[in-house]
Amino acid sequence: MKKILVLGAGSCQMNLIKRIKEMGHYVIASGYNINAPGKKIANECALADTFSYEENLEIAKKYNIDAIVTSGTDQPVLTVSKVAKKLDLISYLDELTAFNVTNKKIMKKIFVEKNIKAVNFKIIKKDFKIEDLSDLKEPIVIKPLDSQGQRGIFKLKNKKEIKNYINKTLKYSRTEEVLIEEFYENKELTVTGWVDNGNVTILTVTDRVTFESELNIGICKSHEYPSIHLKKYRHEIFDITKKICDAFKIKEGPIYFQYLVGDDGILVNEIACRIGGAYEDISIPYITEVDILKMLVEGSLNKNYNKETLRNYKYDDTKMCLSTQLFFCKKGKISYVTEKEELLKKDYILDVGYNYKVGDTVIEKENASQRAGYVIIKGQNEEEIKDNIEKTFDIMKFENEKCENMIIRGERWYR
Numbered sequence: 001m002k003k004i005l006v007l008g009a010g011s012c013q014m015n016l017i018k019r020i021k022e023m024g025h026y027v028i029a030s031g032y033n034i035n036a037p038g039k040k041i042a043n044e045c046a047l048a049d050t051f052s053y054e055e056n057l058e059i060a061k062k063y064n065i066d067a068i069v070t071s072g073t074d075q076p077v078l079t080v081s082k083v084a085k086k087l088d089l090i091s092y093l094d095e096l097t098a099f100n101v102t103n104k105k106i107m108k109k110i111f112v113e114k115n116i117k118a119v120n121f122k123i124i125k126k127d128f129k130i131e132d133l134s135d136l137k138e139p140i141v142i143k144p145l146d147s148q149g150q151r152g153i154f155k156l157k158n159k160k161e162i163k164n165y166i167n168k169t170l171k172y173s174r175t176e177e178v179l180i181e182e183f184y185e186n187k188e189l190t191v192t193g194w195v196d197n198g199n200v201t202i203l204t205v206t207d208r209v210t211f212e213s214e215l216n217i218g219i220c221k222s223h224e225y226p227s228i229h230l231k232k233y234r235h236e237i238f239d240i241t242k243k244i245c246d247a248f249k250i251k252e253g254p255i256y257f258q259y260l261v262g263d264d265g266i267l268v269n270e271i272a273c274r275i276g277g278a279y280e281d282i283s284i285p286y287i288t289e290v291d292i293l294k295m296l297v298e299g300s301l302n303k304n305y306n307k308e309t310l311r312n313y314k315y316d317d318t319k320m321c322l323s324t325q326l327f328f329c330k331k332g333k334i335s336y337v338t339e340k341e342e343l344l345k346k347d348y349i350l351d352v353g354y355n356y357k358v359g360d361t362v363i364e365k366e367n368a369s370q371r372a373g374y375v376i377i378k379g380q381n382e383e384e385i386k387d388n389i390e391k392t393f394d395i396m397k398f399e400n401e402k403c404e405n406m407i408i409r410g411e412r413w414y415r
Contacts, residue, residue, distance in 0.1 A: 002066040007050040009038030012072025012277040050076040067300040072277035078102045092253030114247035121181045139183040144173035186260035223324040226317030321385040329372040329406040336399040348388040350376040
């Protein structure tokens with residue numbers, strides 16, 4: 001039995017914690033939320049900021065861990081790498097690469113140096129001058145350099161508004177700088193894959209469907225497989241992905257890249273080296289038969305994981321459709337939810353999970369951390385998946401005290 005420290009104990013780490021225990025190992029779950037669901041199933045819990053190298057190093061030493069991992073979250077990837085290096089443990093990424101893929105300032109710099117197409121940008125501090133941004137078109141987007149989950153990201157009509165929002169953005173950052181980008185009208189897509197000794201295998205390409213408002217952008221409400229953009233951009237998507245891995249010297253482990261598709265073609269939004277937070281640990285094995293979670297765990301222990309299924313995998317998006325719905329709810333107190341077991345009886349529902357329970361109060365939707373839950377829906381083709389999505393939201397309910405369904409459905413839950 002090995003002792004493995006998992007950074008994060010939220011819904012995105014639940015399956016990782018479960019899998020480690022199923023494989024016969026001992027899990028220590030680290031995170032600042034004492035009520036995180038993963039802490040209820042881990043062998044041991046530790047109260048620490050997953051962004052903090054120092055705090056997690058102390059935990060790692062206390063338990064004399066054999067491995068450290070994370071999943072579904074960007075920034076703790078750097079913590080994993082730094083702790084692993086200090087304790088001479090295995091890490092998929094060296095510390096420099098981990099820093100480069102978790103800090104948007106460095107990430108954007110490498111995009112420019114390696115001629116990887118991305119939106120125009122500037123890095124500024126609070127004492128910036130409007131004329132410093134003269135070569136950026138409006139509207140613009142302001143982002144933290146080192147955050148995640150759409151926290152602190154705002155779409156602004158003009159540069160003058162930066163003064164009103166820069167402190168709100170910096171609240172989610174450990175730096176004194178922010179990223180300013182031109183807003184690029186787009187559809188988003190996500191590439192998930194695995195790098196094995198520098199060889200890149202793309203496992204899925206999905207359309208990342210988002211909520212959009214005047215202020216908050218990029219809050220994902222679903223991932224749709226396969227992507228409708230592959231017909232036009234298949235070769236370009238695969239080529240860009242390999243180019244990014246080479247540019248950032250990503251040699252081993254999971255990748256999760258987000259691209260923007262618009263009038264100027266494909267631009268890179270941002271990249272991460274982790275399993276996606278949209279429950280790709282469930283959808284990828286179903287689609288590809290590649291057990292990405294098992295590879296993550298085994299590789300963190302000895303890098304001697306089974307690569308045969310990965311190396312034999314050939315990308316084929318003609319066999320099925322899959323929709324991962326990341327649903328939100330309107331504000332209010334929850335008085336009733338549909339039992340998950342009732343939903344799982346439907347042959348078109350692969351999996352479902354809730355982040356709220358009866359008695360909880362839902363607040364205003366601002367970022368991805370306020371998701372009410374997820375449901376993964378199956379279909380043989382585009383028409384069937386659309387029908388199954390509608391049927392799912394007809395029967396799934398989060399009701400308030402007035403027996404009103406709080407789930408935000410929208411006019412269309414698909415593309």
